[in-house]
Amino acid sequence: MTTIPDAKEIVAELERMLPDWIDLEPARWQRVEYALRAAETNGPVFPTFESFIEWVDEDTSAEWVEGEVYFMSPSSTRHQLIAGFLYKLISTYVEHNDLGTTLNAPYKMKIPGYGAEPDVLVVLRENEERLRKTFLDGPADLVVEVISPDSVERDRIRKYNDYEAAGVAEYWIVDPEGRSAEFYQLVDGRYHPAELPGGVYESRVLPGLRLPVEWLGRNTLPLLLEALREIGVL
Numbered sequence: 001m002t003t004i005p006d007a008k009e010i011v012a013e014l015e016r017m018l019p020d021w022i023d024l025e026p027a028r029w030q031r032v033e034y035a036l037r038a039a040e041t042n043g044p045v046f047p048t049f050e051s052f053i054e055w056v057d058e059d060t061s062a063e064w065v066e067g068e069v070y071f072m073s074p075s076s077t078r079h080q081l082i083a084g085f086l087y088k089l090i091s092t093y094v095e096h097n098d099l100g101t102t103l104n105a106p107y108k109m110k111i112p113g114y115g116a117e118p119d120v121l122v123v124l125r126e127n128e129e130r131l132r133k134t135f136l137d138g139p140a141d142l143v144v145e146v147i148s149p150d151s152v153e154r155d156r157i158r159k160y161n162d163y164e165a166a167g168v169a170e171y172w173i174v175d176p177e178g179r180s181a182e183f184y185q186l187v188d189g190r191y192h193p194a195e196l197p198g199g200v201y202e203s204r205v206l207p208g209l210r211l212p213v214e215w216l217g218r219n220t221l222p223l224l225l226e227a228l229r230e231i232g233v234l
Contacts, residue, residue, distance in 0.1 A: 030060050031071055044068065049115045053108060053135050061106045064115030065158075072105075072117065073150050078176040083119040083146045085221045086174070089228065090120055090144070093209055096233045100124040100141070101131065108135040109143070111166035116159065120144035122205065139163070142170040142205045149177070160184070164191045170205040179217035208232065 037045045044067030046052035052064040061072035075083070083104070091102035101123045109116045121140035123131060130138040143163060145155045155173055163171050164186065171184045171191065183201050184191040194201060196213055203209040210231060215222050228234045 030055075030057055030062075034069055034071075049110050052115055053110075056108075058134065059106065061117060063108075063117050066113045073148060075146075075148060076176065079146050079148055081221060082174055082176050082216060083144075085224065085227075086144055086146075086172075087120045088224055089211075089231070090122060090142075090206070090209075092224075092228060093206060093231060093233055094122055097206075097208070098125070099206060101128055103136070109140055110135055110137050111139055111162060111168075114159075114162050114166075116143075116162070118143045119146045124205070139166040139168045141168070142172070142203070143168050144172040144174065146174045146176060160191065164189075170203060174216055181213050181216050 034045060046055060046064065046069060047067050049064050052069060056062055056069075063070045063072070087102065087104045094100055094102045099122075102120065103123075104120050105117050107117070107121070109118060109121060115135070118140065120143070121136065122142040123136060124141045127138070127141060130136050145159060147155045160171065160173075164184075167186065167189075169186045171186075173182045173184075175181065181201075183194040183196070185194050185204050186192075199213050201211045201213055203211070212230070215227065222230075225234065
């Protein structure tokens, strides 16, 4: 690998020359800094999750996988709308029923070998001791991933296997482009696809939450207040 022996000097010079850009685009700047750091070393820039989480900006969308950092591509409008809708719906339900804590990206979740960044995660009351200042130290009870074209393999294979092994009790995979959703529940350490009687998903982690799957395939998502009424929050 070609190295840049004076990468730190280049970083310092860029900081001097481009202070306004750095302030306005912290996430983009971190990509540049990471690339320079990676170019000057033959090993992982951040060999541990702790070193990664100490460096990464709280607004930067990135995941840590066994020493490598993967920056997330910009999300599509539909991806953002679905992720935002599910976060608001789930967080309101969790708060209304005093079930725990709901968080969304770019908040990180630390599991063995992986610093993941789920679109939505829920930590039940009995597991809130896993919450740290800037990340979740252990598996969430429920994770939602809204997949993008560049994350299909990662979400369907890598994360599926890692979340299963780590003990994430419920895993939702939502495909905005395919207008579909899959729901997996952990039983005896293995994921099993949930049945959808009447096209409605019934959560095990969040008792009483019944989600009509067709909502996620609509061209226009339901109004949040109407959705909350339908699931019994209002």
